Amino acid sequence: MSIDGQPQGPLMVVANLELCQGHARCEDLCPQVFSTDAVEGKVVIVHPVFPPELEDKVRLAVRNCPEGALRIARQKAAGA
Amino acid sequence: MTLHFQPSPPDHVPADRIVDFDFFHIPEGVTDPAEIWHDLVRRGVPKIFYTPRNGGHWVFLNYADIVEGYRDYSIFSTYQTPIPPIEPFPVVQPQGVDPPEHKVFRSLLAPMFTPIAVRGMTDEIQRRAIALIESFADKGECDFIGQYAERFPTALFLYLFGLPESRLDEFLDLANMFFRSTDPEARAKNIVEIYAVLDKLFREKQDNPGTDIASVIVTSRDPQGAPHDWTDILNCGFLLFVAGLDTVTNTMAYIWRYLATTPAAQQHFRDRLDDPDAFLLAVEELMRINAVSNIYRRVTHDCEYKGVQFRQNDRVILPNTVANRDPKVFENPDMIDLDRAVNVHVTFGVGPHRCVGSHLAKRQVMVSMQEWLKRIPAFELSPDQSGQTVFGGSVMGFSGMKLRW
Ligand code: HEM
């Protein structure tokens, strides 16, 4: 439960494609969640709402992005 | 000829920011040219300083400033940057132009070098690595740079450009003269030769296009649907030649020297031959530690950055090797930690010009290490390392390294 009493949604990972320059460090570190496209090699988030068991890997990928293009957010809970 | 881009005299540079530093000069006895850069940090010189050498230029030493130098093209341009200044300098595509024009050739090259594209080249990369390694594996020794680190990326360049393997020696000669000659006359002649080879190659591909990179470049159209300017096409071919050979050669030379002198690291990689993720993580650390490129920028207009006055046309060097050991960003920065978990190195740059060949370069290094370790037992430096030369400049390295096993 969050402070205001609303149920918390699951964690999700979000990319800023303006910042992403296609280093593919995210894909190397967590291919279950991150991929890259065939045009510019920019990130494609295959599973924005990732399963909890991948949280550590996703966080590591986020911290390894040299462009700071990734961030973790909490998805709004349904109906919130 | 007027030198429009000659840096202004340093009357805007305060005395306390001036350091006498020549990045081409490696003092006698220094075997690692990167050390001249790390020495600056150890001496505690200002993190943004100016040296009057080589036409005069600034140097950034903080990771944050180096990253800003890469990203903020409104101040730090890639157009006409050579140090010392040479003008006119070929406007290499896409490295020598700033966004938004940068996008034209960048978008053309990018799809050919994405991780997906590079995965598709793995068999060809592997085949060439194996053939070269097997040519000396049973000899118990090799001249690593001459027999491998130069030949391998050049062989791949031929493959990518749709050229026959029989032209390897010709391209090695062109590249060696370009990267190693200090004779201005020989260099000028060499550049003319390289452009003549590219011109002929692109014309052949224009008449008879294949699926190779040269064909894609020459048959592509600009955003208005017209063929690209022929000079831009040549300058794009030239950039791929310049950017993709020496960088890989010197990176490999550094990595193999480290492996040859560090048996535990050899073992670390041998133990992970069946674990590509862990292997790649360790390669990434070697990329951090062995960042061979020092990148140039030119200041676009008189301005102040971090309280320092810059003049239009001032040159700036971004030394990746220094950024990669900034203690504000990396834990135990001078330690080589093959399991390092967080590693935001800038060996391939950041921002819009991020090395388009980085995935190919890493794949070349990784496949070479894997195939090498599968075929060569524990190896070390040969006792006789005579004839080794060390060089600084925009791509640092050394030549002549004999290994034995
Ligand atoms: C270990 C090897 C390599 C290193 C350390 C390296 C380093 C770099 C760096 C630091 C940049 C940024 C330049 C800037 O911001 O001005 C760059 C750009 C570039 N690199 Fe690499 N590179 C390597 C291998 C390659 C390879 C194998 C290729 C091609 C096949 C390549 C092609 C390019 C191109 C075309 C650019 C310009 C990209 C642009 O301006 O958009 N590089 N490289």
Ligand code: SF4
């Ligand atoms: S690591 Fe960052 S810059 Fe690289 S592909 Fe992933 S999101 Fe993009």
